[in-house]
Amino acid sequence: MVQNIIDVRNLSKSFDISSKEPGLKGTIKHFFRRQTKSLKVIKDISFEIKEGEIVGFLGANGAGKTTILKMLCGLIYPSEGSILVSGYIPFRRKENFLKNITLIMGQKQQLIWDLPPIESFYLNASIYDLDKFEAKKRIKKLSEMLEIDEELFIPVRKLSLGQRMKSELLAALIHEPNILFLDEPTLGLDINAQRNLRKFLQKYNKETNATICLTSHYMKDITSLCKRVICVHEGAISYDGKLDLLLKKLSPVKEILIVCRSEEDAIKLEKSGFTVKNKIKNEITIKIENNSITSSLKTILNNFDIEDLFINEPPIDEVIGKVLIKKDYDI
């Protein structure tokens, strides 16, 4: 049986936030008498993650995804509740815990700006107490997986964003962690760079059985990497489960465009009891529930003279967008 590697119970986090009225008067008032209020950004959440799982955290900006990741890796002290990651309490930041995890942030970098990435890799290797031979071996293996070679010897400031991100990944993985926390790792990357990064993460997960917790606003990252998603809405979990179940729940019908041989066939089909979205000459678009697609299509093909048909999936961004504004999904 696969064990839970992350166990979160009744976790909450509050921050003191100061607010300021607009204008000069507001600025002066803010300077002398700052008004702060406690804001609960994470509200009593609980979940477990099994070893080797890739879990996507979904939510609108400010929903609390990054705060959850930062509490999981021990950067932020929780206000209430408990977290166990790989058997450790993250905030204690024990050496063995830190050797097991890594955090990659798409919008922040740890590489030394003026030097080639290889220098940062060897610095990290010394921090993780790796000898030169072992470090060299790991750099070679990871650079092959990430398909980078000459870039390792070019100053970071001269690398493209994609090349820099690959180097960031290598720097963050040199100690072969078994839990990866990724906060928008594909931010700002072009389509090819995004795809390569996803390919690498899949391969890394497959080869090392590493657990990956990922936040991203690019739905392709989530759909191609994560079987399970945790949706966060205003600091609370609105859905925790399989991604395909969520998609089925959110888009229970598919649209099918049917091109009939003649307009008469289209009229016959229009009157046959299917939910019709629209009809233009011999082309008719009907809506069919996901669970009756096979039987409905069989009926249509047997009873009508069909030239062609197209099954349209609703755009994933549109479907997931619904999650970001809704509070609860019970499946």
Place this chain on the structure above:
Amino acid sequence: MNLRKYLKVYKKFLHTSLASELEYKTNILVDLITAILSLVGSIFLLSIFFQNNGYIGGWKFEQALIIQAIYTILNGITNTWFNPNLTEIVKHIREGTLDFVLLKPIDSQFFISLKKINPSGFLEIMLGFFLLIFCIRINQINLNLSFLSQSLITISCSICILYSLWFFISTTTIWFVKTWNAIEVLRSFLYIGRFPLNSFSFSLRVFFSIIIPIAFITTIPSEVFLGLSQLWKILLEVIVASVFLITSRKFWLFALKFYTSASS
């Protein structure tokens, strides 16, 4: 603590920061020229003070030069280690890159205090030592084991006090986010350390001994060089340095509990 690992990491720190600095040759050259001109300017200023009056606060010009030499060494240490690293703490906290430091299996205070060096500060340290050797000759100071150990202890304590004060102020960034001004005030106080403590009024002497212990930083080591120091003063400096060092360490660990990281 694994000393071998920390030495290995420090060697890497030295290597990477030297390599980073050497990427910009002109900048290094300008820094070196600034260090030389700054020392020449300071000695010139000191000589003006002593021009009409042979003594200030009971110190002769040749004796006051010792304070200048110690100040130059400490300023060199400040520019080599404290300035590039401790000012960076503010940036780390404002931009949230402290996250990467805290997630490394290494002491975070060690990392942020020693990661960078500014090689041009080395020249200042060397100039300070040359000036100190010159002062030892013109003041006819007798070099013996007791003198060497006392001067080494007091200078080491001065470095610890200076580091702790600076680190303490930088740590407050976790709450106040911007503390550049406080660091500038500290640096301004350090300039005062170029002059003998006796040259100030009683109230200022109390302020610079108790509130901001600048007096401990330069005056006590200088008194050792002139054979004017008393044992209780040296012991007091050791105690002050230990208290400052321990307090700054505890304060850092306490402050980290309030670190909220920057938003993404």
